[in-house]
Amino acid sequence: MALHVVVGKGPVGTATAELLAARGHRVRVLSRGGGTSTGAVEHRRVDAADAAALTAAARGAAALYNAVNPAYHRWATDWPPVAAALLTTAERTGAVLVTMSNLYVYGAPTGPMRPDSPLTATDLKGRVRIAMWTDALAAHEAGRVRVTEARAADFVGPQVPAAHSHLVRQLPTLRRGRTAWVIGDPDVPRSWAYLPDVAATLAALGTDERALGRAWHVPSAPPRSQRQALTDLAAALSSPAHPVPPARVRGVPWPVLRAVGLVSPMVRELVDVRHQFEGEYVVDASATTATLGLTATAWDEVVAATAGAVPATA
Structure with missing residues (x-):
């Protein structure tokens, strides 16, 4: 099976890595702290903002999953270099870039949020997320990379x-x-996003070409x-x-x-x-x-x- 590289070992990264491994894929998790490799999942210590190190660790990957989770109050400083490094890595390796995102991009909604709803956020965190997706989509449309994005509501689940x-x-x-x-x-x-449903959505986006070039919402219960x-x-x-x-x-x-x-x-x-x-x-x-x-x-x-x-x- 193909190699899938997950960047970040928080709840989303861990759940996604475990699901991909259970489906028979080779899985490599990259994180600043590293981890203990098992027969199912390999761990490597890599700084997500280091494009050269990311590229070296993602060579041969079919998909690259952005499950990084900067400190909430540091999005404006920590996200741009990480997003740029991941985009560069996707371009250099040819891996599909699957980004885990959220609903901040929509600002204050006037009804149910759809993936094609206007990105009208005016708060700082929403603008950071809009810039990340806009840059990735522009690179995709230019033919430099293949990207897709999952957006989820607030998490729930024992994990x-x-x-x-x-x-x-x-x-x-x-x-x-x-x-x-x-x-x-x-x-x-x-809406509430059950973590296994989040992982299932990310895994689908990384393995289905129909997902490319657009954002998708994680299915949630009523x-x-x-x-x-x-x-x-x-x-x-x-x-x-x-x-x-x-x-x-x-x-x-x-x-x-x-x-x-x-x-x-x-x-x-x-x-x-x-x-x-x-x-x-x-x-x-x-x-x-x-x-x-x-x-x-x-x-x-x-x-x-x-x-x-x-x-x-x-």
Whole structure:
């Protein structure tokens, strides 16, 4: 089978590498810290901003997956050199460049977001993501590279660390019966991307020529507000031996977040994308299903798997 090179060993990179390996592909993961190679996945220590090192490690690859995850408050400084190095590597090696992206490019949506929705973001992080895709698409249209991009809603799943998910970070709170304080309006509909569905989408994009030259949305279950999602998770956490009360969910007031943002870069960046938490934030992935045949994991399965990873003593 072909060699597939995954850059980044966070939750997305790890899940994608494991899925590709399970399908019989040769898989190599590149990351700044390296890792322990196994019979299924090879790890190498490579700086994602070093085009020469990336190229040397990706020679012969059929596809190159961008699963890099810079610190949230460092996107403006860390993403441009990494994106440029990956684009250069794709051009030098001939590998398809598959980028893991998000919904920031759309700015404040006025309805369900589709891959062909206008890229109207005005916040800094959204503009960074728009520039990355615009540069990659221009290189693709010029015939220099072959690119495609996956865009996903907020992550959920047992494989997702608490720091990477608005839902997963609340599981210990729900287990203890305490109030879950969330960002924004707890009752607006939102899409959630189950990590195995994210990996399945990336793997499809890297192995199907129909995916080239455009962006695709990761299929997601029907929208659930933060209150609904956390209520579902609390119910799934509960058992006769360890009963969990119904979820209590409240939104953190924005003035409080702005005050915290004065000393916390992470929170300051969240305030900058307030629009993502105040109105409907829903994905339309029908094109992915119609063309690539991918569908979302049922929400009940997502909830059961996510809750099942939480120890009863958490």
